[in-house]
Amino acid sequence: MGSERGNRGRFITFEGPEGGGKTTQAKRLIERLDAEGIEVLYTREPGGTPTGEAIRDILQHNITQEDISPSAEVLLFAASRAQLVTHVILPALERGAWVVCDRFADSTTAYQGYGRGFDIEQMIAINSFAIAAATPDLTLLLDVDLEEGFRRITERHKAKDSPLDRIELEARSFHERVRQGYLELAKRWPERFRILDGMRDADILADEIWELIQRECRD
Ligand code: Z5A
Numbered sequence: 001m002g003s004e005r006g007n008r009g010r011f012i013t014f015e016g017p018e019g020g021g022k023t024t025q026a027k028r029l030i031e032r033l034d035a036e037g038i039e040v041l042y043t044r045e046p047g048g049t050p051t052g053e054a055i056r057d058i059l060q061h062n063i064t065q066e067d068i069s070p071s072a073e074v075l076l077f078a079a080s081r082a083q084l085v086t087h088v089i090l091p092a093l094e095r096g097a098w099v100v101c102d103r104f105a106d107s108t109t110a111y112q113g114y115g116r117g118f119d120i121e122q123m124i125a126i127n128s129f130a131i132a133a134a135t136p137d138l139t140l141l142l143d144v145d146l147e148e149g150f151r152r153i154t155e156r157h158k159a160k161d162s163p164l165d166r167i168e169l170e171a172r173s174f175h176e177r178v179r180q181g182y183l184e185l186a187k188r189w190p191e192r193f194r195i196l197d198g199m200r201d202a203d204i205l206a207d208e209i210w211e212l213i214q215r216e217c218r219d
Helices: 022-035 050-061 070-094 105-115 120-131 146-160 172-188 202-217
Strands: 011-015 040-044 098-102 138-143 193-197
Touching (some): 022 040, 022 098, 022 138, 022 202, 040 070, 070 098, 070 105, 070 120, 105 120, 105 172, 138 202, 146 172, 172 193, 193 202
Parallel strands (some): 011 138, 040 098, 138 193
């Protein structure tokens, strides 16, 4: 990877079920890249732009107090993504910066496709419309079992005194389909997916991710 991309930056996404440690690891990676003098940007989905953050409030916190239809949900995630790609991700990559994104298009295929039951190929087609040329160079899938993932996010919500969000409240079977869906996606795109064991200690994982980045993303 790398040399054929000229001066374009690297695009790294973190994916996986709840509580796998995506945000923790994305931030650790940012610190290490930053310490190496690499310009790097952290962003997240849904969100990352003013429009995206407004969509996030609709999707996660139900600010319109209206039932969001499943197809509207797909399109809102896609709209947030299109905005992020156009205004943040592509400009950064083009000027040579690296972008680390906490969830991206694969989340729609996993949650709305495998989780909600929408046609997988249709989700992939909607994603490609939204992301244009912004295919990740590397997707780090932090796999974690449901009990441990939920234990972690429940603790986090308790500490912040915040309620579980709309998607976290989905049934266990939904989250199990999401987890399996991610593993299917990793089989479909082995060239960019790397599966990491999110059950392990955060420091060990951070070292493993750093080694992977050295091997696969540095020229
Ligand atoms: N969604 C969707 O349906 N379709 C889409 O297209 C997109 C998203 C883009 C976004 O939620 C929701 O939107 C998400 C999918 C859906 N829904 N759900 N449910 P979010 O942005 O609010 O949160 P998240 O992306 O789901 O993050 P998360 O899963 O809640 O957490 P995480 O980023 O994987 O983990 P963390 O925040 O780094 O860590 C969680 C806690 O565990 C925290 O207290 C850590 O200190 C602890 N932690 C982290 N790593 C470890 C290890 N290794 N050991 C022990 N404890 C750890």
